[in-house]
Amino acid sequence: MTVPRKAIVESFLFLCPIFGYKIYMKKGRPIITFAVLAAFFVLSQFYRVSSAVIAPSLVAELGLDAKKLGLLGGSFFYSFAILQIPMGFFLDRAGPRLTMSFLPAIGALGAFVFSYANEFESLLLGRVLLGIGMAGALMGSLKVFAISYPRERFATLSGLLMSSGTLGNIIGSSPLAYLSSSIGWRRTFQVFGAFTLLLSFLLWFVLRPTEDKMSKNGIFQIKTKETLLLVFKSLSFWQIGTLAFFRYGTFVAMQGLWFGPYLISIKGFSPLLAGNIIMMLSFGIIIGSTIAGYLTDKVLKCAKRAVLMGVSLYALFILLFVGIVDIRSTLLFYFVFLLLGLFSSFGVLVYPHVKTLFPGEISATVMSGVNFFTMAGGAFFMQVMGNVIHLFKAPDGSYPAHAYHFAFLFCFLGLSASLLFYSFSKTGKEYGD
Incomplete structure (x- = not known):
């Protein structure tokens, strides 16, 4: 008995989506x-x-x-x-x-x-x-x-x-x-x-339903009070959170607000050129984030070492804006801003660092705690840098160069102190190993 060609074609068309979906579930879903x-x-x-x-x-x-x-x-x-x-x-x-x-x-x-x-x-x-x-x-x-x-x-x-x-x-x-x-x-x-x-x-x-998987990992065995005590009693959590506060707070305040008037009012760039220079920070982050992750996973095998190396260099680059040197070359500004963004991006590794210090079933709680410091730093430095600059307001309503220099110096000092505090945190291996 021969199978009609039409039936074969219909079966093929019916099965293709099923097999395609299975292939997607197995191979393509992570991507x-x-x-x-x-x-x-x-x-x-x-x-x-x-x-x-x-x-x-x-x-x-x-x-x-x-x-x-x-x-x-x-x-x-x-x-x-x-x-x-x-x-x-x-x-x-x-x-x-x-x-x-x-x-x-x-x-x-x-x-x-x-x-x-x-x-x-x-x-x-x-x-x-x-x-x-x-x-x-x-x-x-x-x-x-x-x-x-x-x-x-x-x-x-x-x-x-x-x-x-x-x-x-x-x-x-x-x-x-x-x-x-x-x-x-x-x-x-x-x-x-x-x-x-x-x-x-x-x-x-x-996204797949994850309740069963989390339950098997013991997520519902840890109560809210126990979770808070486990996290907030850890000195390393506060050390990592403090660095996140100063690293991201200083960067987003400079990138999102204060580098603009500094480049336009103090350095004399046009708004378009200033915007192009500031955009180099974003390109630096794109390059640096990928490099930082690779170094941690493949070379250094330790998130803390990568954070200390990258964020320390980021802090040193902030010193270029406190009046010690006078950068005049537009090309050099492009290069400096690219590296500033690149080294700052190493700060994202505080998340894999803090993840290794606590049980995996409370990983979101721990990382969200660190992210609270991160976003609070952004809100804080946006306003505080403005207050520092406003202290030096000239009678004609303008702000001199040293007003910005002191604001950037405030960022450097706070970031340096947080780096010192962070350097004493636990290095951490995968929790439970």
Whole structure:
């Protein structure tokens, strides 16, 4: 009895999607999952810096002053930071799938509220919602890496994630300015809001339910009180958190705000040229994050050594802006900013470092605790550097070069002290080994 050709074709067409899906589940899923997680982190980085580019439009259209602009920029960091500790508990207990697919929907709502705002309060609410919506981008991704990928790849994956996320900083500069001038800042944020909502569905699709796996690892055997005591009684946790506070706080304050007026007002660069120089920080992070992860996994075999090496060099490069030397060459500025971003990126390795000091089942709680310090540092230094610079305000309302020099010196001293404190932390092997 011969089988009809039509039946063979129909069977083939029926089985192809099944086999294709099985191949995807076995081979392609880790790659697709990483790509979607990276897209989430790109959005988070974009929303962090987006208010700077559209600030002139906000001032012109809604009459915002400098004080309100500062609060608007910092509100994202404050809501993001406050949510980190409960975020860790939720990731450890509910799992990344539910947490990470729900939060971008809140972020999308924030983007739409921001785009339709006609007064400062609505703008502020939109930024707060954006901070909440993006709060799980990094910690959720690290949690997925910790439970779904080989542990020896954790530092490499972390570095690749940070490298890809830096694209958000780039998109939030010249491309955002171009889009805003073409279709307006309101329509631009509506487009990004729609993409954020789409990402919510993609995260639900690509992430697997992890409750069973976490249960087998003992996640529900550790109570909240015991978890807090285990984390907060550790001196190494505070040493790592302190370095994260000063490393990221100084960097994002300089990149996101104070390098701009310094290059324009003090060094005499045009806004376009200043923006191009500052963009080199992002390219440095892209290169440095990948190098840092590789060095940790393949060469140094220790995250702490890589952090101390890279962040120490980052601190030394800050000294170039305290008035000791006078850089005049535009090409040299490009080179210095590239290396500044490269060495600063080694600071992301505090996450694989702290992960080795605690049980894996509370990894999200621990890393979220460190990320609280990270984001709080961003909010703190944005304002404090401004206060330091304001101390030297001239009668004509301008700020002299030494005002910026003292602000950068404040960054160097704080970062140096945190490096010294961090150097006494435990090196750490994989917990339980």
